[in-house]
Amino acid sequence: MKPHLLSYSLPVAFQTLSLCVAAALWTPDTQANADLTAQIESFEANALPADLSGQGISLTTERAIMGDQALVWSWDKADASITLKRHFSRLSDKEANEAKGVYSGYTQVLSFWLYNETPQDNDLRIRLGNASSFTDEFTINLNFSGWRAVGVSLNNDFNLGQNSSHAATMDLQQLRIQAPRGVASGTLIIDRIMVSVDDNRYQWSDEQVTTRYDVPEIDFGLSSPLPAVSQAELDDAEQIKASLIDAFSSNPGTIDSLESRFAQFEIEKNSQGVISGRHIITDKQQVIYQPDHLSPTDKPDFDQYALLGESDSSGDKLAGYAELMLDLGKAYHHAAFINDRERIADMYLLMTEHLLDQGYTHGSSLVTTHHWGYSGRWWYISALMMEQPLTQKSLLSPVYQALLWFSREFKESFDMALKPDSSNLDYFNTLSRQHLALLLLNPDDQERIALLHKFSQFFSGALAQTPPGTHDGLREDGTAWRHHGHYPGYAFPAFENAAHVSFMLKDSAFEIAEPALDKLKKAMIAGWHYSNPYVPLALSGRHPFTDLSVSRYNNGIKWLAQSYPILDRTLASIHLQVGNYSQAQSKAIFGEEVEPAALPQGSWSFNGGAFAVHRSGDKMAVIKGYNQDVWSAEIYTNDNRYGRYQSHGSVHVIPAGDPVDNGYQQNGWDWNRNPGATAIHLDYDQLESPKSSTLMLRSDEGLSGATSLDNRFTLFSFKHKAPQNLAQFEPTFVAEKHVLAAGNQLYLSGNGISNQDGQHATETTLFQLAMTPQSSGIWINGQHHDATSFTTELGSGDWIIDDNGVGYYLIEADKVKVRRGAQQSRHNKTKADTSGQFSSAWIDHGVAPANAGYQYVMVMDTTPAEMASLASAFATSPRFSTLERSLNGHVVNDRANNLFGYTSFAANDFSQGPVKHLGTASQLLVQQDKKEMSLSVSSLTLNIGEDDAPTQPVSIRIELTGKWDVDTQGINYYYQGNNTVVTVSSLFGQAATVALSQDGGNDGNGNGGDTGGGEDNGGDGNGNSGQPASGGSGGSSSALGLIMLAILAARRTRL
Incomplete structure (x- = not known):
């Protein structure tokens, strides 16, 4: 049986899926924990550390990683060594996890940086010991030049390959670096020796250090001999390259702005050819430092690091190194910079040399580079744009090899051998165009053409296949899976970039197969159906109140429309509607006139996400459940903390437009009152996930799904049974919920609502909307109420219209509370107090209900006169009814x-x-x-x-x-x-x-x-x-x- 609580502590370093759901991070209310404070020696004092001994050691300012100084060790005799006699506080994995407040996922790591001027095939020995003897060791191959990071788990990376293994000494009082055997002289620079707590999945082997995690290199698997290439194929490849460069060739600003951004990274090259600058890391490489627990001495130096990508989880660093490289590439190809091309090339080449020198090179793991696509994606594109200067400087080959090496995190895609895990949405989003750019950089004609053919076949298969199990990819019903479920937050950018690849390969020897285009088309149109134009709360994953909308991939809709042999007019019309383009404008976009689509109307079921969509006029109803196969919500410690009821049979009727204007705002939002959901109303401490790591709850026995007839009618059902062994969840909580959608009305019924929670009320929420300047007030039985403070109670036979014009006729609902006024809440990430003015209504089932139920009708857009007429008609001849209820x-x-x-x-x-x-x-x-x-x-x-x-x-x-x-x-x-x-x-x-x-x-x-x-x-x-x-x-x-x-x-x- 599949587990119901998904855990992401899988001990496989390169499992990209698990990367995105790492165990809990520090939260603002956590007290500083000394066990999490990194123990660092960064050699920033005016003198050598008193506990460091050895011949030939001194401080240098010529090169450094952390701060301005590093240690130089120059030895002139065989078997030389230096020893740091320092008592490092040791943690077992259990203690590391306890310090983090999690059950698993962390380990204590020894890491440091080495600079080697001249490669040699010899091993440096690192020995660890207690006060009296050395008990453990590992080796570092010196087959490199430049900086390298070394990182090993003190509890898991010793005695590898032996029948029995043990952690390094728990009484760590000595660290010795021993020169290679038989090497009588040499020089190394050492910096930032650190013992710290890190995610236990990310100590990767490389060509210098062997750890328990081997991340295999990419194998293109080309046959030999390679087939001869035609001039047409070579011409197609050049055209694809030109198209890819052109796609990114916009004006990146002014030469002054580029110079200013470049200066921030402080990259210099002295007369001896020594290059220096800010230390470059990826965002995920910050974890090993436990930034929130760094000492006041170390934190300022750490904050001087710069980030390769644009994201900074700690929020205090210079970011966007690779993005500047891309902008320099754009400028190099832009006519406005024709007189500055030499200076642009100089800046770009210095940034490239600095990256390579920092260890971003083939054979170097930098301890880890997981989530590589988010950090390194613009390096690929910029390298293609700057191919000529790189070639002239003899840097193209090392850059190509480096990019190929770091792509190995996505080996299942870059190998281009179609497998179940080849349809990774992160690959489509962050690295598919980069993959293409990398192949175009291959200087060998035969290899380049063979690789492009293989890429075309692979990419077609990766889009077209329906992956088995819960692997990433596009499903038959239009859902797009990531993290074991439908996830628009990952899917929408993947749609855009996959379509861009398809468009660039059109009309070439490497074009994408039509079944792949069709599969992507289905997923794109589905996204249009379940957005209005923003993605609703029920489908927001771990990012409630997201601003993600279908416009995120509207360029992709256009590109995919143009990727077919003839223009796909369905996609073209949707692109016009989403972009608010007129039929007159369509000729300039598509070369022919296309009528913009209207907003979609009708009903669709998406059981791959346990939800259904019903649309009428400009309003969209989203009906959401969860079951054994589909998780309820993605809850991280710092994301979506209070999202437990996200899929509890929720029903949101959402007008087109900005969700904030329509009353969906986080400040003051009562997380217990998700519209349509049946829930036990808890305080926020109890509502928060009881797990210190990721919670993606599946149902033990519950079922949920929908069926739609003729894209006009939908039946949705949700049978809920709470988890039986999860703290803060009431195990006796059960309920059945049903929705029948037809025309502009939804018939909602619930039965069997029961639990034995004797302290908290059980509720079914009708609506919850923030009062905004656009709010029109509510109507109750013909009376208008727009006061900011108002309460009343309704019962069966009454009706109400909410602030968005949605009507509710209460067929069977004896205690409905209506409230307009201030609400206090918490932010889903920070737990900070929030407040807002809200208009809400809910059915109060009371404390510990036994077989409670309800029936009501929602009218998606209505007036007081229409609701009065509906109420009168229902009193004599109900349109909707429940004919039969039984156990099953x-x-x-x-x-x-x-x-x-x-x-x-x-x-x-x-x-x-x-x-x-x-x-x-x-x-x-x-x-x-x-x-x-x-x-x-x-x-x-x-x-x-x-x-x-x-x-x-x-x-x-x-x-x-x-x-x-x-x-x-x-x-x-x-x-x-x-x-x-x-x-x-x-x-x-x-x-x-x-x-x-x-x-x-x-x-x-x-x-x-x-x-x-x-x-x-x-x-x-x-x-x-x-x-x-x-x-x-x-x-x-x-x-x-x-x-x-x-x-x-x-x-x-x-x-």
């Missing part, structure tokens, strides 16, 4: 559309409407019009296979009242008595649709389907069939009868 079944009805919605949480018989039986956990929508019937049926489980097994479809058996002909091809059915049994397959929760009809009764010719035995075919499970469609005896054993049955089965099964 639920039936709802919409009279206006002759629509029935069936939910079975297990095999279940029904007594109401046209459906008699559903054979497994599934949902079915039925619309009947006299002698025609339409079905949409979906499995409530995704049936995700273990490990890398492909997802298998779920077979669903449906028994219908009466005899019906199936008009849909490929559907098996037969008659059982006077009923019709239909069997369909649902893959990954997608709906199977079936059209049926009656022609006045069966023609009596025995046009029945498969009558073989087995329970799913209407038999008794012992090989005895149900009644054949002819109406004759199912037990006939005559040869003629059997032959006839076979013939009739073939006729009735539409192939």
Whole structure:
């Protein structure tokens, strides 16, 4: 059985998925912990440390990593050594985790920097010991020049490869550096010796040091001999290169602004060729320092570091080194800088030399470079743009080799051998264009063309494939998976950059295959459907109140439209709508006139994310649950702390436009009152995750999913059962929730709402909206209320319209509280107090409810007159009703559309409407019009296979009242008595649709389907069939009868 609480402490260094969900970080209310304070010797004093001994040691200001000074060791005799006699405080992994406040994920690390002028194939020995003897050692190969970082786990990286291993001494009082055996003289520079706590996944081996983590290099796997290349292929490659450069060739500012930014990095090269500058690190390399616990002595020097990428998790460093390299590349190709190209090239080449000297070179792990794409992505593009100056300076080859080396974190993609984990959304986002740029830098014509062909095939496959299990990638229903689930925050930028790659390869020998374009198109259109234009709270992952919108990939929509052999007008029209372009403007964009799309209208189910979308006018309803396969929310210690109820059957009806203007703002937001959700109202300390690391809760037994009919109607169900062994979660909390969406109305019902929490009220929230200048106030039973302070209580038969014009008619809701006023809350990341003015309404089920329920109707856009009319109509002839409730079944009805919605949480018989039986956990929508019937049926489980097994479809058996002909091809059915049994397959929760009809009764010719035995075919499970469609005896054993049955089965099964 799959685990329900996802843990991301997997001991595999290069598992990119786990990188993004690292264990808990320090929080502002955590007291400083001395165990987390890095023990650092940075050689910044005026004299050598008193506890350091050895021949030939001195201080230097010529080169340094931390601060302005480093230690120079020049030895002139064999077996020389230097010894630092210092008592370092040691922590076991258990103690390191306790210091961090987590169960696992951290280790104590010894790390330092070495500068070597001349490479040699000899090993430096590092020896560790207590006060009286040396007990442990490891070696460092000196086969390098420049700076190298060394980092080993003191608890896990000693005695590697031996039958038994142990941690380095827990009484660490000596650190000795021993010169290579037999080497009589040499010089090394040493800086920033440190013992600190680090994430235990990220001490990577390299060509100098061996740790427990080997991150294999990329293997392109090219055949030999390589095929000959044509001039057309070479021309195509040059055109792709020109297109990629052109795509990034914008004006990056002025030469003065570029000079100013360059000066901030303090890069200099003296007359002896010694290059110096700020120490360059990646954002994730800050973790090893535990920045929030650095001593006041070390923190200022640490803050002088500069970041390769644009992100700075500590918030106090100069960032954007690689981005400046990109901007220099842009300037080099821009006409406005034609007279400054020499100076631009000089700055770029100095930045390149500095990076290489800092250890960003082939064979150097820098301890770790995880999340490399976010830090290093602009280095690739800038290198392509500056290919000519790099070549002239003999730097192209070392840069190419360095980029190839650091790309190994994404080996499963860069190898270009299609595998289940090859569809990584982070790769598409941060490194797919960079991968292409790297291949274009290969100077060998035959290799370059072979690699581009392989890239095309791989990229096509990575987009088109449906990865097995929970691997990253695009799914059949339009969801896009990252972190084991649908994740727009990762998907939207991946869409854009994958489409850009496709566009650049169009009309070349390396173009992307059309099935890949189609798969990406489906995911892009899905994103348009579930955004308005912003991504709703329910789909925000660990970033509630995100400003992510479909415009994030609107350029990608345009590029993908243009990637097809002829313009894809559907995508083109969506691009125009999202960008607010007119039909007149379309000619300049696409070379032909295209009418902009209207806002999408209708209903869609996305069971890959356990949610559904229903749209009417400019409003979008998002209905969200979770289950065994789909997590409820991504909760980190410092992100989305209070997101427990994000998927508790939430229903948000969101107008188009800015969410803040429409009342969705974080300040003052009550995290317990997610609209539509049923929740136990807790204080924020109790609501916060009980886990000190990542919590991505799946359900122990609960089911949730949706099915949509004709993209017009949707049935959604959520069966909730709280986790049984998780602190701060009430284990007795259960509930069922159902939504039927049709037209501009949603019928919401809940039943079986129960728990034994005797202290906190259970609530179902109707709405929660911040009062903004755009707020119109609320209407209650015809009375308008716009005061900032107001409370009342409503009951069954009442109605209310919220500040966004959404109406709520209370069919069965005896205690509904309405409140307008100030709310106090906390920020989801910092826990800082927040406040705001809010308008809210919720059903109060009371403390420890037993089988509570509710029914109400939402009208997505309405007026007081319409609500009054609806209330009057419901009083005499309700449009919606619940026809049947049982342990495993639920039936709802919409009279206006002759629509029935069936939910079975297990095999279940029904007594109401046209459906008699559903054979497994599934949902079915039925619309009947006299002698025609339409079905949409979906499995409530995704049936995700273990490990890398492909997802298998779920077979669903449906028994219908009466005899019906199936008009849909490929559907098996037969008659059982006077009923019709239909069997369909649902893959990954997608709906199977079936059209049926009656022609006045069966023609009596025995046009029945498969009558073989087995329970799913209407038999008794012992090989005895149900009644054949002819109406004759199912037990006939005559040869003629059997032959006839076979013939009739073939006729009735539409192939």
